[in-house]
């Protein structure tokens with residue numbers, strides 16, 4: 541219950557941040573893009589760690605945020621947007637098709653998570669969480685300074 545309450549509060553914070561950030565992505569500086577995408581990546585990791593125990597509206601909220609993040613990532617990785625704080629590698633924009641295909645696959649996994657959450661299908665919900673977690677490290681190995 542405490543975990544669920546904490547996740548719920550975190551969801552509200554991220555929803556507010558994304559709601560205010562999303563319309564102005566085109567006007568963001570590279571530093572703002574890096575900060576926003578790193579925050580969204582961290583949020584995905586945190587939500588996925590806690591998501592298995594969520595049910596009902598909280599599960600729907602978690603899946604909705606993860607889906608929104610993976611929808612926003614292509615724009616947040618604007619060409620050349622690397623700063624000293626960023627772990628992103630320039631090879632992202634050399635292999636943009638592969639990079640965005642990986643993001644699209646994760647978006648599809650998030651859609652499956654959301655559908656399962658809405659349907660109250662626990663088995664499909666848990667499977668979607670595993671599907672979402674699996675590709676993270678491979679993408680980091682290819683496109684981020686490994687952390």
Ligand code: HEC
Pocket residue numbers: 574577578581582584585586588625626627628629639640642643646672673675676677679680683684687
């Ligand atoms: C399509 C490639 C890709 C996928 C898929 C991906 N990431 Fe990332 N991730 C990146 C890149 C690139 C960065 C570096 C961003 C930057 O620093 O500018 C990053 C950064 C991060 C960071 C920030 C690390 C730090 O402290 O700076 C976390 C946490 C993270 N990702 C978690 C995840 C999780 C969890 C998943 C799976 C649900 C995931 N990522 C899926 C490419 C990806």
